[in-house]
Every structure is written in structure tokens, then in C-alpha cells.
Amino acid sequence: MSKQRRTISGRTAVITGAASGIGRALAQRLSAHSCPVAIVDVDELGLKETEASLRGPAMVKVLDVRDAAAQHDFAAEVREWAPQPIGAVFNNAGVAVASRVLDAVPEDDQWLWDINFGGVVNGTRAFLPILVEQNEGAIVNTSSVFGLVGMPTNSAYCAAKFAVRGFTDSLRQELRGTGVTAVNVHPGGINTNIVRNARFRKDPDGRGRSHEQMAQEFAAITMTQPDKAAAIIHRGVEAGKARILVGPDAYFLDGLARVAPTHYFDVLSRLESTLRRRKA
Ligand SMILES: NC(=O)c1ccc[n+]([C@@H]2O[C@H](COP(=O)([O-])OP(=O)(O)OC[C@H]3O[C@@H](n4cnc5c(N)ncnc54)[C@H](O)[C@@H]3O)[C@@H](O)[C@H]2O)c1
Incomplete structure (x- = not known):
């Protein structure tokens, strides 16, 4: 399928997980590009802070993306409210769990699955009929670079992000020949609150780190700030990309997984120990 440019600036944007990180940055950027924004999150305080930073019209709602009925009601409310057709629905809300499979706490993994995969499916199902009726718009689902490679201590996260990728790719084929797409x-690594907001029981690497230490280590290795991520996502959707990689590390891991599809982690481990030796 050839890439079809689409304009989402000036159109209504729907964004889940907009109280923090990438979702907040997307709301701010799109609002600055004349998009009325409909934003949701479970974090009411964070959502209010996002709202206060916006430049244009906003519809704000405390909503748990796991609640399919609430997502349907929300879609109907957005349709009533939206001053412009919906240009894009960003199913962005997500959480993380750090655990080895041997130590997995089933309710933590279920929590993650229901938000990271269930929330994306709920948002897609709620808004897709509106986009199809408009014959315009993009469903933009947030997977991860961990939806391209499997990483230790992230089994539930990788499983949900691989699932988002499969679901979205499948939907995109169903939408061929229409004005709607799925991305x-x-x-x-983006410098957000994802690790700070993660469910954490103990250091999964057995190094005795606290939750806060892990959050700080994560922040130190991230290569991209949320506003930069939002710009890349916005431009990627407008360029008609089916798959948007965000940050140099995403391009590196994607390339590595292609040349070493079963051995990428060996390569990464060697790289990491070389870097550690040099640092020491
Ligand atoms: N930060 C990264 O390095 C990174 C990398 C790859 C993918 N992602 C993905 O990007 C997306 C955004 O994450 P972020 O990094 O901005 O993290 P973040 O923690 O800063 O923001 C996530 C937001 O989602 C909200 N949220 C959580 N559960 C929710 C629910 N049930 N209903 C509604 N909202 C809910 C949180 O309250 C928070 O405001 C997630 O899907 C995440 O998995 C992040």
C-alpha cells in the first residue's frame, strides 16, 4: 500500500493517557497545531495540569481505558462535542510491570494486559465506527520497541505490545481502500513517568535497587524527550506511515532484530558489558 499523506492538524484529536509523558506532550503539540483535543486519563490531577497547558478547545474526562462501556459513551460524547472531524485517535495510555516470569504476580500482569492491550482494543472499537462513517482519520495505537523484540523482566509488557502490533496491523489491512488507517x-526509551508508575515488587535483576533507583536509571538511559516523541508521532501520522519508530534506540533495535532475529539479546549483552568495562 502506498503512503497516503493525511492532515491531522486542525482536526479533532482523541488522546488517552494524557495526564503525563507522551500523551500530555501529544495533547500540547496538537493543541498548538489547532486541534481541538479530547483527553482522558485515570489521573485527574495530571489531566487538569495538561488542560491548563493547552492553547485551544479541550474536552477532558477521567476515564479508565479498561472500561469498554465508558469508552463507547466517551466516543459518543466526543462526536457531539467535536467542532471538527476526528483526525486521529491516540490509544496511548499504558503501564509497565518489572518482573521475571518465575516471580510473576498474576494480578500485576493482568492489570497491565487489560490496560495496554484491552484499553487499545476498547478505544479502537469505540471510535472506529465514527472514523469509518467520516471515511477519514487514523487509529494510532502505541506499541513499543518492546513490541518488536522480547526483553527479560518485561514478559507481560512485551506480550501486550506485540499484541497491539498484531491487532493494529490486522486492522490496517481491513481498512484498505478506505480513508481510514491504523498506525x-x-x-x-522516552523520558516519562512510565517506570515510576510501574508496578514494582522487587528489583527483577536481583541488584537490590529501589523503585526510585530504577526510575532514575531509566531516565538516565532514555534518548528522547516526550515533546520530541510527540513531534515524531505527529509528523509520522501526517506522512502516512503505517509504523512509526520513535528515537534512535528504536531504529537501532529494529535493525538489530532484523539482522539477528534470534540473537539480538546476545549482541546487546556484549555491548552492555563492553560499555560497563569502559566505564569502570
Ligand atoms: N516511556 C517509554 O520509554 C515508552 C517506550 C515505549 C512505549 N511507551 C508507551 O507509551 C505510552 C505512554 O506512556 P508514557 O511513557 O508517556 O508513560 P506515563 O506513565 O508518563 O504516562 C502514561 C499515562 O497513562 C495513564 N494511564 C495508566 N493507566 C490508565 C488507565 N487504565 N486508563 C487511562 N489512563 C491510564 C497514566 O495515568 C499516565 O498518565 C504507553 O503505552 C507506554 O507503554 C513508553
Whole structure:
């Protein structure tokens, strides 16, 4: 399928997980590009902070993306409210769990699955009929670079992000020949609250780190700020990309997984120990 440019600036944008990180940055950027924004999150305070930073019209709602009925009601409310057709629906809300499979706490993994995969499916199902009726718009689902490679201590996260990728790619084929599309976003490390907001029981690497230490280590290795991520996602959707890689690390891991599809982790481990030796 050839890439078809589409304009989402000036159109209504729907964004889940807009109280923090990438979702907040998307709301701010799109609002600055004349998009009325409909934003949701479970974090009411964070959502209010996002709202206060916006430049244009906003519809704000506390909503748990796991609630399919609430997502349907929300879609109907957005349709009533939207001053412009919906240009894009960003199913962005997500959480993380750090655990080895041997130590997995089933309710933590279920929590993650229901938000990271169930929330994306709920948002897609709620808004897709509106986009199809408009014959315009993009469903933009946030997978991850961990939807391209499997990583230790992230089994539930990788499973949900691979599932988002499969679901979205499948939907995109169903939409061939229409004015609607489905897009996968694969961010590398972005400096957000994702690790701070993660469910954490103990250091999964057995190094005795606290949750806060892990959050700080994560922040130190991230290569992209949320506003940069939002710009890449916005431009990628407008360029008609089916798959948007965010950050140099996302491009590196994507390339590595292609040349070493079963051995990418060996390569990464060697790289990491070389870097550690040099640092020491
Ligand atoms: N930060 C990264 O390095 C990174 C990398 C790859 C993918 N991602 C993905 O990007 C997306 C955004 O994450 P972020 O990095 O901005 O993290 P973040 O923690 O800063 O923001 C996530 C937001 O989602 C909200 N949220 C959580 N559960 C929710 C629910 N049930 N209903 C509604 N909202 C809910 C949180 O309250 C928070 O405001 C997630 O899907 C995440 O998995 C992040």
C-alpha cells in the first residue's frame, strides 16, 4: 500500500493517557497545531495540569481505558462535542510491570494486559465506527520497541505490545481502500513517568535497587524527550506511515532484530558489558 499523506492538524484529536509523558506532550503539540483535543486519563490531577497547558478547545474526562462501556459513551460524547472531524485517535495510555516470569504476580500482569492491550482494543472499537462513517482519520495505537523484540523482566509488557502490533496491523489491512488507517507507534526509551508508575515488587535483576533507583536509571538511559516523541508521532501520522519508530534506540533495535532475529539479546549483552568495562 502506498503512503497516503493525511492532515491531522486542525482536526479533532482523541488522546488517552494524557495526564503525563507522551500523551500530555501529544495533547500540547496538537493543541498548538489547532486541534481541538479530547483527553482522558485515570489521573485527574495530571489531566487538569495538561488542560491548563493547552492553547485551544479541550474536552477532558477521567476515564479508565479498561472500561469498554465508558469508552463507547466517551466516543459518543466526543462526536457531539467535536467542532471538527476526528483526525486521529491516540490509544496511548499504558503501564509497565518489572518482573521475571518465575516471580510473576498474576494480578500485576493482568492489570497491565487489560490496560495496554484491552484499553487499545476498547478505544479502537469505540471510535472506529465514527472514523469509518467520516471515511477519514487514523487509529494510532502505541506499541513499543518492546513490541518488536522480547526483553527479560518485561514478559507481560512485551506480550501486550506485540499484541497491539498484531491487532493494529490486522486492522490496517481491513481498512484498505478506505480513508481510514491504523498506525503502530514503537517508541524507544522516552523520558516519562512510565517506570515510576510501574508496578514494582522487587528489583527483577536481583541488584537490590529501589523503585526510585530504577526510575532514575531509566531516565538516565532514555534518548528522547516526550515533546520530541510527540513531534515524531505527529509528523509520522501526517506522512502516512503505517509504523512509526520513535528515537534512535528504536531504529537501532529494529535493525538489530532484523539482522539477528534470534540473537539480538546476545549482541546487546556484549555491548552492555563492553560499555560497563569502559566505564569502570
Ligand atoms: N516511556 C517509554 O520509554 C515508552 C517506550 C515505549 C512505549 N511507551 C508507551 O507509551 C505510552 C505512554 O506512556 P508514557 O511513557 O508517556 O508513560 P506515563 O506513565 O508518563 O504516562 C502514561 C499515562 O497513562 C495513564 N494511564 C495508566 N493507566 C490508565 C488507565 N487504565 N486508563 C487511562 N489512563 C491510564 C497514566 O495515568 C499516565 O498518565 C504507553 O503505552 C507506554 O507503554 C513508553
